Amino acid sequence: MMGESRKPLLFVSSSGDGVSNSLRVIATELARRGTEDLWFAADEERRADIEKIDVGTGVRFASLGDPVLEYSPSTWDDEVYRQIVQRSRWKAHRTVVRHTFGVATQAESFWKLSALVEEIKPALMIFDSVNPIALPVAFMWKVPYVLSSPFMPSNLFMTDTPRGFPMMHTGLPLNMSFQQRVYNTYFKTRAALMFLHPTMLKQIRESFAAVKSLQLPRKELTHPAAKTNFAELILCYSVFGLEYPIPVPEKLHMIGAVIPPLPEAQGDDDLSRWLDANPSVVYMGFGTITRLTRLEVHALVEVARRLDGRHAVLWKLPEKQQHLLPPWDDLPPNLRIESWVPSQLDVLAHPNVRLFFNHGGGNAFHEGLYFGKPQVIRPLWVDCYDQAVRGVDSGVSLTVDDPQTVDVEDVLDKITRVLDNPAFRERAEHFSKVQREAGGVRAAADLILGSPALK
Template sequence: MTTAPRPILFVSLPESGLLNPMLVLARELARRGTPDLWFATDEPRRADVQGSAGRTPVEFASLGEVFSELSAVSWSDEVYREVTQSSRFKAHRAVIRQSYRPDLQAEKYRRLESVVAKIDPALMVIESMSSFAVDLALTRNIPFVLSVPFLPSNVLTSHNPFGSSYTPKSFPVPHSGLPYPMNFGQRLGNMLFKLRTLALFLNPGMGKVLSEDNRIRKELGLPAASPMTRIDRAEMVLCNSVPELDYPFDVPEKMKLVGAVMPPLPEASGAADDGLGAWLDARSSVVYMGFGTITRLTREQVGALVEVARRLDGRHDVLWKLPEEQQHLLPAPESLPGNLRIESWLPSQLDVLAHPAVAVFFTHGGGNGFHEGVYFGKPLVVRPLWVDCFDQAVRGRDFGISLTLDRPQTVDPDDVVDKLTRVLDDPSFRRRAERLGGLQRAAGGRVRAADLILDLPALSRPGSSDRTPVQN
């Protein structure tokens, strides 16, 4: 008698930086013919999930509309300024105050609860920011894998100075942008960052939110909130990085560092790129500027970046992914330099980064962009946006693969051109990026991640070892 396979349920928040690696992994399992794949996220990502079919489909499970309070792309301009301010702790505090919403997390929990009751998953694969899904897996005793699109230390280092942590006590706290090892002043700043985070929850306003969280958790029968529970209780932690891109520490055995999780390339056909591929083919050195989906530039910053392209004219071409809703900030078309190409949308950023003409990636330094640029051996210039971007930036600088703008909150053309020129003219940046890219590719990416998931005991069943061979 054979046992019918039970589903694998992926759960993610809808932000591209969190969801996209999960989609790549779900599509890899679908390509292999893995049955009963489900993906739960917010309604606007329905088409992305339903376009993931391979030999088997990936079924979409809706968690309803996006809650704007939990989605950085929909925050007000005032909140955006607070979470991207120059003080790293104040920006970190603003993110917590904006996104710590127990009532909304509870609503997502209830919606996911109905999905789980319907499909009865054998395993959940949960993006690391989806705390409501971790709570549900723990409450229902469902084995789960945690998916991490950040540096490994991001989820293994406690913000609480008295809490348990998988990294040394002297390790830089996430979002601090501090190096390792540190001098005395930096160690003091690191401890103050932790103490101020702890004190944040002693504030009367946040205390009320914490009390609400405790009440809701008791009502839903959830375990007490603990930052490391998601690590301790996971069957496995899949991290889209490699040890060499983080400061050294002993990574726990359950964390599998598989490098950037990339789809098969090219992602887009030549007909879909509106001549972009031919444009790249005709260039010898291209600066690619892409600042993610959250960055909101001012008119002055847009003008400064146009000036950067102008100053590079004759030496380098510039490809700039600038969202359509920000293009009204551009100067008159006739005043744009001839070496600048602006696109509101790219069929595939990965195809662009993979192109041999792209010599440097000018980025906001988010987890995906940082790892993707290095995966393709591209050195970086980083204008850190917020929270984890400063952590990636300081590691890239210390590992010799990137430089960081002196004043990231503004865009000074002198500073940007200086950093770009130094990275472009010094071949050591590219050599080190190519070495680290090779380590990422050797880590296995989506293929190894899929293998690791299918080998978990939670999916063991008669015939489970008869997997279709993978074509890389």
């Protein structure tokens, strides 16, 4: 329906495809419906993605400047990356918090966003749950907002979870052994005490000072649950049954993965023909953040070689990492490597893709299940461990024994077990049905357009 809303709507995205893509898909759906005066504020690197939205009323892009290198995971230096993907989950959690905490590190983007809000006077803001600047801007200009999250809902409501619930980023199951309960308590305690470290105290003081200078309510705005407490709506791209049972407010809507109309892109005819010609394909894609080593790349090639004769392997490997490959004439014939695919969603939707081998990111995990694909997961960092353990407990995936390495025998064992046991596919297809019934992007658009702020 054309003209469903004439009041400005402002999307605000953090750096990184993981949180930006969902917002882009929702903004595109609103434009498709004829919603007028849509804005999308993000780092300059997102400009091309937004400006190519050419459906309906379109979306106007507003630049918040260049990405803050210290904040964006894709631009962290190698030392910070190593700290994030290290064996200690506690230390990885600490690294992420230290590099993403507070408003002070993004002062320039904050003021750009504030000026934009003053100019366009949005009736509603929609922003991701890890955005450090959107909440204080919404407070400053008294703009109601919708919170967007690709993570498990417990990530948002950790302060309200029952006693003994697995702490986020631990990758612990709901039903823990005694040793796991001890580690969970240790992790939670250190996570709380971390904010007493001089580095964190300095960041807290800077954030408090920034909030005070803006004459904003410090107590409310700096509360750990501030974003969820004051949100008008919370959109979470998961479904219950994957997440463990927790109490949640009525304003939380579990809508599953947000998938655009498919095919998403004009397909690569050669790739489409290759998928059509191979009745059983293992798709390997490890997100935009993963930085594989030469040993890991060679081990994954060996995994493909050992699957030859039974399964083909499609591997999306960034061009900047392809120099780590063996010589091209030494690659197994069942392996196809692409530096880029027109649409990962189109690949996952193909009926010949039988298994998704991925890093456990929130989007990858839920998108794979949306298309009924069982998975093998090699968790990359923090929240990936949480998706991985819920995948195991939901019967849709297996996790490699040691994510710090690529053990050829272990990976082959996990892939073979998932492919040979129809229960994994059946459970994945069950959650495909649940996600589609949850509504996805259509539900997100309906909920936003039904906001009292737009009446």
